[in-house]
Amino acid sequence: MASPNPLLQLPTLADDLGRVESQLRLSVQAEDPFLTEVASHLILAGGKRVRPAFAVTSAATRELAMGPASADIISGAVSVELVHLGSLYHDDVMDDATTRRTVESVNARWGNLKAILAGDYLLARASEIAASLGTEVAGLLAATIARLCEGQVLELQHTFDVARTEEAYLASIDGKTASLLATACRIGGIVADLPRTVIEQLTHFGHSYGMAFQIVDDILDVVATDEQLGKPSGHDLVEGVYTLPVIRVLASGGPDADRLGELLGRPIDGAELDEARAIVRSSGQVDAALAAARDHAHQAAAALADVADTEAGTALVAASDHLLETVRVAAGH
Numbered sequence: 001m002a003s004p005n006p007l008l009q010l011p012t013l014a015d016d017l018g019r020v021e022s023q024l025r026l027s028v029q030a031e032d033p034f035l036t037e038v039a040s041h042l043i044l045a046g047g048k049r050v051r052p053a054f055a056v057t058s059a060a061t062r063e064l065a066m067g068p069a070s071a072d073i074i075s076g077a078v079s080v081e082l083v084h085l086g087s088l089y090h091d092d093v094m095d096d097a098t099t100r101r102t103v104e105s106v107n108a109r110w111g112n113l114k115a116i117l118a119g120d121y122l123l124a125r126a127s128e129i130a131a132s133l134g135t136e137v138a139g140l141l142a143a144t145i146a147r148l149c150e151g152q153v154l155e156l157q158h159t160f161d162v163a164r165t166e167e168a169y170l171a172s173i174d175g176k177t178a179s180l181l182a183t184a185c186r187i188g189g190i191v192a193d194l195p196r197t198v199i200e201q202l203t204h205f206g207h208s209y210g211m212a213f214q215i216v217d218d219i220l221d222v223v224a225t226d227e228q229l230g231k232p233s234g235h236d237l238v239e240g241v242y243t244l245p246v247i248r249v250l251a252s253g254g255p256d257a258d259r260l261g262e263l264l265g266r267p268i269d270g271a272e273l274d275e276a277r278a279i280v281r282s283s284g285q286v287d288a289a290l291a292a293a294r295d296h297a298h299q300a301a302a303a304l305a306d307v308a309d310t311e312a313g314t315a316l317v318a319a320s321d322h323l324l325e326t327v328r329v330a331a332g333h
């Protein structure tokens with residue numbers, strides 16, 4: 001598989017991410033030890049911490065060289081990761097997922113009711129921390145939670161829909177993924193009191209990165225093996241979530257589109273799933289979707305032109321370059 005995200009390897013970021021880790025654990029200490037245990041489960045399981053890293057690194061574009069983040073910047077980073085966690089708790093209930101971050105999912109371990117409540121608890125803690133950073137951050141985080149819900153609803157409205165349009169797909173990933181990555185960068189910029197023009201550029205970066213990130217994730221689900229992903233591949237097709245390369249094959253006309261249309265639109269597994277994936281893989285649409293992801297990643301890098309000479313700006317651009325490397329490896333390009 002591809003190399004790790006270079007941003008997350010940055011030695012200057014390690015101390016700050018360590019502080020994020022400690023505050024994350026503290027933030028879910030409830031009076032009830034059982035609630036603490038359930039709410040800590042996916043924090044302790046790991047995760048890449050891309051969103052906190054984006055918040056801290058965005059804030060650091062203020063100076064040429066990165067220095068330690070302020071306590072408020074760490075809090076901003078924690079609030080964003082808590083929203084991400086809350087969304088994962090709820091998403092796993094909706095998907096009836098059995099694993100997350102390589103461990104048993106919260107719903108599998110404790111049941112749906114407790115997973116939903118613990119997810120709510122994480123969102124409440126995120127809101128409390130955001131409120132301590134001022135009304136702009138609190139309002140932004142609340143609006144972003146709404147965007148996550150909107151994106152997810154848009155996905156649900158089109159499950160098993162072979163007529164799902166590219167526009168509907170893009171609107172969904174904008175809400176469910178890009179909005180939180182954009183907010184991570186924006187909160188870093190707001191809390192560090194950066195000039196408004198830079199805050200807008202950082203937000204643009206996070207949004208474009210998020211679009212590229214989700215398109216890449218969706219391509220990998222079709223083209224990569226179980227071993228490469230570390231989880232069962234083809235999950236989206238099984239769940240009826242038709243993503244960019246699939247939508248494009250379905251819309252392309254001709255025998256492949258017809259055959260794929262016959263296979264999809266209903267639950268699928270075994271030989272039919274293999275056939276559907278083979279049709280998508282052998283079409284030119286994986287490359288076309290890859291080009292769309294590349295476009296977003298280039299837009300992400302271009303958005304940072306004004307801070308490209310800072311250590312933090314360079315690190316953010318390297319993160320978007322790395323995304324494309326991930327998919328090149330899996331797609332065998």
Ligand code: GRG
Pocket residue numbers: 046047048049050083084086087088090091101123145148149152176177214217
């Ligand atoms: C109540 C906040 C809230 C949301 C409800 C369930 C839902 C609506 C939205 C789900 C959104 C969702 C799960 C989007 C996918 C986001 C995504 C790209 C997850 C994977 O992110 P990584 O790779 O994961 O950064 P780690 O585990 O490394 O943090």
